[in-house]
Amino acid sequence: MRLLAPLVVVLALLVSACGGGAPSSGGGIAVALQFPPRAGYAFDADDGALLTKLGVAEPLVALDRQGDPVPGLATSWTQEGSSWRFVLREGVTFHDGAPVDANAVVTALTYVLGRPAPPRAIKGIGLQVAAEGPMTVRATTTAPDPVLPLRLSSGTTSILSPAAYATGQQPSPIGTATGPLRMTEIRGTEGATLERNDGYWGPKAASARVDVRYVTDPQTRELALRSGDVGFAEGLPETSKAGLQADPSVTFTEFPSAxxxxxxxxxxxxxxxxxxxxxxxxxxxxxxxxxxxxxxxxxxxxxxxxxxxxxxxxxxxxxxxxxxxxxxxxxxxxxxxxxxxxxxxxxxxxxxxxxxxxxxxxxxxxxxxxxxxxxxxxxxxxxxxxxxxxxxxxxxxxxxxxxxxxxxxxxxxxxxxxxxxxxxxxxxxxxxxxxxxxxxxxxxxxxxxxxxxxxxxxxxxxxxxxxxxxxNTAAEKGVTGFVPDPLDLRPVLPVLAPAG
Structure with missing residues (x-):
């Protein structure tokens, strides 16, 4: 057995790159997530799912804790042979103030369907979408699809404002999504800044600001949490479990995963x-x-x-x-x-x-x-x-x-x-x-x-x-509200709040 490239443990925290210190003024928090965006938050890659996890972008259909479809940007859906009719939620606006209507949904879904590699959730089913009135969208597939609402719960089918697609470039999620957190800054694969969307149609985000840091090394995530540089970290090393569980200032959570x-x-x-x-x-x-x-x-x-x-x-x-x-x-x-x-x-x-x-x-x-x-x-x-x-x-x-x-x-x-x-x-x-x-x-x-x-x-x-x-593992220090998601498909950050 020969080891070519052993894991190098990076002990230096990413303070200088990420600003340093968990934000406390204005009810803000900092979090350490393990997987950075793979393609600049491109929806035709897996980054659409990341934006859903962050609480920034939303698809038509949401999921409950059992993974069953529940209303999201669409409030109801009915199947009619090879098509499904989705009724949109009234009064929802994008982060840029534009209304969420049938034309906006069709623009967003048409974009991802037209990519060279459409999202796996909707690939190969012949999906076509069309507006049917101002607040109704009809989605048609080549053959009847029994799980199309579940497919349209994928973060890769999230809906951005028409302005995001108007440039001819890769759509940017900055100020163009609908979620409880609004993305205001992207720092490449190092992190992003999110702020509460006070106009959100559902429950408001628990923190006014979230400083997202992508820290790929697990030991560095643990050290960032222990030092207080972040208040929430995921994917912690098994070797740190006993010590974190023994620390009264840390809430350590371990939960099953699919x-x-x-x-x-x-x-x-x-x-x-x-x-x-x-x-x-x-x-x-x-x-x-x-x-x-x-x-x-x-x-x-x-x-x-x-x-x-x-x-x-x-x-x-x-x-x-x-x-x-x-x-x-x-x-x-x-x-x-x-x-x-x-x-x-x-x-x-x-x-x-x-x-x-x-x-x-x-x-x-x-x-x-x-x-x-x-x-x-x-x-x-x-x-x-x-x-x-x-x-x-x-x-x-x-x-x-x-x-x-x-x-x-x-x-x-x-x-x-x-x-x-x-x-x-x-x-x-x-x-x-x-x-x-x-x-x-x-x-x-x-x-x-x-x-x-x-x-x-x-x-x-x-x-x-x-x-x-x-x-799965996650830990909070100076932060509360984490809800485990064994499916790893639901928003994680909107419920996190500064302790006290």
Whole structure:
């Protein structure tokens, strides 16, 4: 096992870049978030979801805590065959004062639909939108879509003011959204300034100002919280859990997530084009040890893609490692002491558990005769390479309710032949046919059964290895109001307030 690029812990806080000090005058707070914008808050990337999390931008449909659709910018919706009719909320204005009406919604959705890579939530369904009166929008798809309101809850379909699209450039969220917090300044990938939108149609933001700081290193987020430089931080290292829980000035929260850490295997090239090698890796790993010992119980061992956070997820423990069985599978594929298997394992440090798991996975694979070369790098640099199939193994953390709270999104984008995030490069006509049924099945119990079948097919075909289902962490110091969101799809910042 060789480590090419170990995680470098940056101990210097980002005070000079971010202004320093948690703002206190005027009821302001500072927060440390782990994932910066990937493309300057571009909606056709994942940054639309980030703007929803910040409480800046809003889609037509909101979500309750169970992930069910509830009124947002639209107050009601009805299905009529292959179209849905959305009635907009009266009296809502954008941050620039323009009214939210049908024409504004059509302008916003037409923009994202016309992008070279439309958002995954609405890609490939033939969506078209048109105004039907001043406050009604009709959305039509190629075939009847049973979950279109959930698709339009995705932050990537949020609605900005027509002025944002009038320049011909990438739309800017500064002063053009509708949420309880108004973005007034963007500092690249370092941070942003948000101010309360006093004209918001719903509950007002609890803080007058939020200083957002994107701090990718987990130890630095912890130090920023401990020093009081920020009052809220997310994604804290497991090693800091005991100390933070013992600190009376800190409120530490740990909560489940609809997320799986996956060891993804490139099936488009040797050695993982051979299912025997993929099964050997699965057989060599002890996921119970990885969850309970390596991560100290902060995650649950994963036996398939979906975990216990959803009713259709697997709850049984995965099997223990079978090193002789893994060695036998490798021998069948032509690997052994005379021809050892050497592979590259990539991961990234933004989620602090990943580098730790990478080391432990490499150690378990070494016991079966697999030599693993680990590289810990930045996700943004790795993503184009893994999507292009220029990798061996990739340890990734993925929400299986990505984009909107319906598992069909992840099954389609990650595992179908034409999927936009198909890192494993898996292509099975039988699997595609199974997922296609989700386009017509409306009964929740029947959809859940299809999810179970899809997960079982991925397990049978050894499409990567689901490692663990992690738990999320967050902490407040001098700040109150945090509400955990296992789905990671709802606004987080508007409810945070200065303590006292």
């Amino acid at each position: 997320r799986t850490i996956l060891l993804q295997l490139n099936q488009s090239a040797p050695p993982f084009a051979d299912v025997r090698v993929r099964k050997a890796v699965t057989t060599a790993l002890d996921r119970n040890v990885l969850a309970n010992q390596v991560l100290g119980g902060s995650a649950l061992p994963a036996s398939d893609l979906f975990g216990p956070a959803v009713p259709y997820g697997a709850t049984q423990a995965p099997p223990a490692a079978d090193v002789p069985g893994a060695q036998a599978l490798l021998a069948q594929a032509g690997f052994g002491p005379a021809n050892p298997l050497r592979v590259r394992l990539w991961t990234f440090p933004n989620r602090p558990e990943l580098p730790v798991l990478a080391q432990a996975i490499a150690s378990q694979l070494q016991a079966a005769g697999v030599d693993t070369e680990i590289t810990v790098g930045q996700y943004d640099a790795q993503e184009p390479e893994v999507l292009a199939g220029r990798y061996d193994m990739f340890l990734n953390s993925r929400s299986y309710l990505s984009d909107y709270p319906d598992a069909a999104s992840t099954l389609s984008s990650d595992y179908t032949c034409g999927g936009s995030y198909a890192i494993d490069r898996y292509c099975s006509p039988a699997f595609d046919a199974l997922v296609a049924q989700l386009g017509i099945v409306t009964d929740p119990a029947a959809r859940a059964q299809l999810y179970r079948q899809a997960a079982g097919m991925l397990t049978t075909d050894a499409v990567g290895v689901p490692i663990v289902h992690p738990r």
